[in-house]
Amino acid sequence: MSRRSVYFVAAAIAICLIIFNQSFIQYWLYQKRADSELINVGGRQRMLSQRLLANVYALQIASSNTESNQDKIHQLITTDLADWEKAHQYLLDKLGNTGVFNWDKNSFEQLKALGADIEITKNKVATGISSAEELKAFKIHQDAYLKKMNEVVKQLEETSDSKLLLIIIVELLFALLSLIVIYYEINYVFKRINKDLSDQNIALKESNKVLEQYAFVAAHNFRSPVQNIINFTGLLTDTTAGKISEADATYLSYINSSANRMKQTTEELLQLAYIQQQELKIAACDMTSLIKHVQADLANRINETKAEFNINALPKVIQCDKHLMQFVVQHLLTNSLLYKHPDRAPVIDISYRETNDMHHFSFKDNGIGIDPNDQEGIFEMFKKLHNDSVYPGNGMGLAFCQTIMKKHKGSISIKSELEKGAEFIISLPKKTTV
Amino acid sequence: MKEKFKYLILIDDDLMVNTFHEVVLSKSDLCEGYQFFEDPKKALRFFKDGQGQSPDAIFLDVNMPGMNGWEFIVALTQDQKQVPPIFMLTTSTYEADKRKAAKFQEVKGFLQKPLTLPTLKGVLEDLSAD
Numbered sequence: 332m333s334r335r336s337v338y339f340v341a342a343a344i345a346i347c348l349i350i351f352n353q354s355f356i357q358y359w360l361y362q363k364r365a366d367s368e369l370i371n372v373g374g375r376q377r378m379l380s381q382r383l384l385a386n387v388y389a390l391q392i393a394s395s396n397t398e399s400n401q402d403k404i405h406q407l408i409t410t411d412l413a414d415w416e417k418a419h420q421y422l423l424d425k426l427g428n429t430g431v432f433n434w435d436k437n438s439f440e441q442l443k444a445l446g447a448d449i450e451i452t453k454n455k456v457a458t459g460i461s462s463a464e465e466l467k468a469f470k471i472h473q474d475a476y477l478k479k480m481n482e483v484v485k486q487l488e489e490t491s492d493s494k495l496l497l498i499i500i501v502e503l504l505f506a507l508l509s510l511i512v513i514y515y516e517i518n519y520v521f522k523r524i525n526k527d528l529s530d531q532n533i534a535l536k537e538s539n540k541v542l543e544q545y546a547f548v549a550a551h552n553f554r555s556p557v558q559n560i561i562n563f564t565g566l567l568t569d570t571t572a573g574k575i576s577e578a579d580a581t582y583l584s585y586i587n588s589s590a591n592r593m594k595q596t597t598e599e600l601l602q603l604a605y606i607q608q609q610e611l612k613i614a615a616c617d618m619t620s621l622i623k624h625v626q627a628d629l630a631n632r633i634n635e636t637k638a639e640f641n642i643n644a645l646p647k648v649i650q651c652d653k654h655l656m657q658f659v660v661q662h663l664l665t666n667s668l669l670y671k672h673p674d675r676a677p678v679i680d681i682s683y684r685e686t687n688d689m690h691h692f693s694f695k696d697n698g699i700g701i702d703p704n705d706q707e708g709i710f711e712m713f714k715k716l717h718n719d720s721v722y723p724g725n726g727m728g729l730a731f732c733q734t735i736m737k738k739h740k741g742s743i744s745i746k747s748e749l750e751k752g753a754e755f756i757i758s759l760p761k762k763t764t765v
Numbered sequence: 766m767k768e769k770f771k772y773l774i775l776i777d778d779d780l781m782v783n784t785f786h787e788v789v790l791s792k793s794d795l796c797e798g799y800q801f802f803e804d805p806k807k808a809l810r811f812f813k814d815g816q817g818q819s820p821d822a823i824f825l826d827v828n829m830p831g832m833n834g835w836e837f838i839v840a841l842t843q844d845q846k847q848v849p850p851i852f853m854l855t856t857s858t859y860e861a862d863k864r865k866a867a868k869f870q871e872v873k874g875f876l877q878k879p880l881t882l883p884t885l886k887g888v889l890e891d892l893s894a895d
Contacts, residue, residue: 554856555779562785562879 334524341520348509355505359498366491369425372418373484377477379415383408383452384473387460412453419449438486441479448476547604550597557597560590599727606655606734616653618645618660618692622681625661632668638677645683649690651759655735659743660694662728663755667696670753688761689741695754702749709745732757770821770889773799776808776837777826777854786824786880795885805829805837813844820849821892822873824880827855827862838869852888854878 390404423446426439451472460466564587571583622642626633664679671677680695701709710733729743736743741759773796777783783801790796798818802808805825827834834853842848850873853866866872873891876884 555782558856558878559779559781559785563781566785566788 334527337520338524341516345509345513345516348512352502352505352509356502359502363491363495363498365425366487366494369422370484370487370491372422373480373487376415376418376422377480377484379411379418380452380473380476380480383411383415383456384470386411387456387469388466391460391466408456412456416449416453419446438483438490441486442483445476445479445483448472448479452476547601547608550600550604553593553597554601557590557594561587561594564590596727599731602658603727603731603734606658606731606738609652609655611652611738612654613650613652615648616651616656617648618656618683619647621653621657622660622664625657625664628661629664629668632665636668636671636677638668638671638679641678641680643680643682645681645692646685646690649759650762651739652735655738659732659735659757662732663694663757666728666755667694667698667753670698671696672698672750672752685761689758690761691756691758693754693756695752697752700749700751700753701745701747703747706745706747710743769794770796770885771798772796772818772820773822773824774802774808774811774820774849775799775824775854776802776805776829776834777824778803778805778829779826782826782878789880789882789885793882793885795882795889805832805834809837809840809844812841819847822888823849823851824854824876825851826878827853835865835869838871842871850892852876854880 386404386408390401390408393401393404422442426442452469455465455469455472460469564583568580568583568587571580575583619642622645626640632638667677667679675697678697680693682693682695684691684693710729733743736757736759739759741757743755743757745753745755747753773790775783775786777786780803783803787799787801790799800811800820802811825834825837829837832840834855838848838851848871851869851871852874853862853872854876855862856878863875866875874888876888
């Protein structure tokens with residue numbers, strides 16, 4: 332059975348159980364009302380028997396006083412007698428035929444026997460009660476009926492109560508059964524579906540991760556073959572020097588430089604994947620020594636360009652990922668050296684400013700600068716303003732810097748005008764939380 | 766200072782890398798003898814059999830199918846009492862790999878592929894210094 336239909340069946344069973352329980356309760360409530368009505372009628376019978384007695388007395392008194400309301404009393408007695416008889420039949424019908432009350436036979440016979448009492452009363456009233464003895468006998472007869480009817484009503488009430496108790500017990504059992512069924516459904520159907528869903532969710536996250544790693548894996552696998560092409564085209568360049576035509580040598584160099592560019596892109600893709608995957612390792616970091624370290628790495632380029640550095644009052648220690656921050660600084664300084672103005676040696680000013688909860692480091696050069704119109708999207712991936720042959724690179728460096736600063740919950744921004752140098756400002760929170 | 770390597774062992778699963786390194790080594794004139802292995806397990810057997818002379822150094826690729834560089838070192842140190850200095854050769858420059866390299870005292874250096882004349886000279890200097 333498919334997962335969906337299991338879910339549907341489980342839900343249907345739960346709903347059916349609830350509906351069944353409700354129907355059961357409603358049915359027995361209805362039955363209880365019927366029982367109450369019977370008990371009520373039984374009670375009324377007792378009342379009628381006594382009212383008849385009272386009216387027979389009243390008639391007696393009225394006739395001895397020759398009062399004019401004798402007819403009216405007579406009328407009342409006749410109506411009550413009819414009611415009494417009718418109600419007796421009603422009780423017999425209800426209790427005898429439907430069997431709803433589940434009465435024992437003795438009780439029913441007891442009730443049935445009361446019919447004879449009613450008959451006697453009827454006859455006595457019809458023949459007329461004149462003497463005090465007759466009146467007394469009538470009273471005894473009516474009281475006896477009252478007593479017997481009391482017994483019957485009591486029986487009715489008891490039966491009704493015990494039935495109610497049974498209904499409550501059965502209903503509790505049904506409720507318990509429903510709870511058990513629903514509990515198992517939750518455990519074995521709904522929870523499982525929930526688990527399936529969360530499993531799917533985990534699988535989805537994993538496949539996303541795989542996708543993220545895809546670039547990494549692809550780039551990683553490019554490495555060796557690209558390096559081989561570089562190695563052997565380099566080798567061929569040496570071994571074929573002077574032996575092949577100038578055009579062929581050019582073609583060979585094209586292959587070599589293409590492979591080199593591919594290698595660079597590969598490396599940068601890997602670096603980006605690395606940065607994205609890495610958890611920040613926040614530690615105390617001395618920016619002055621970090622910059623010195625970067626300067627040492629760039630020593631060749633600094634010497635070539637005769638670059639000059641002005642480093643002003645940096646804070647002794649900040650909290651950041653040293654390795655990644657070094658990447659940012661290295662990239663910014665490399666850019667300043669790369670995009671130097673052709674007419675002047677690079678001068679790079681590094682300074683620090685702080686606001687309430689942020690560090691701001693400024694890296695300002697006197698290079699060719701960037702036209703404000705071109706600054707939009709400068710921190711985006713693969714955005715390049717210059718042709719490779721003039722300024723090499725893939726346009727990924729600043730994207731990396733931004734990624735790193737964002738990981739630090741900081742930012743990177745630029746202020747620059749064409750021909751007037753560029754200023755990059757990196758900002759990061761003083762309290763870095765990962 | 767040592768002028769030349771007497772004997773080197775190079776382990777890399779990539780035939781092209783080995784071919785290129787052979788050219789570099791032969792051109793460098795820094796090495797009297799060398800042997801290449803494409804399968805680290807064969808290299809292990811070579812050491813186990815005790816054939817030939819002990820090398821001045823092993824150049825070892827990190828990522829290889831079947832048995833990677835780290836596994837090779839573990840297996841070699843189990844087999845051999847004396848393990849020659851090992852230089853890891855890799856295209857990756859990940860911090861994690863470098864940190865791993867620091868855990869093996871047999872690993873004397875972490876070099877980026879391909880081998881070049883300057884790297885070879887550097888290794889020769891390192892070995893002489895020890």
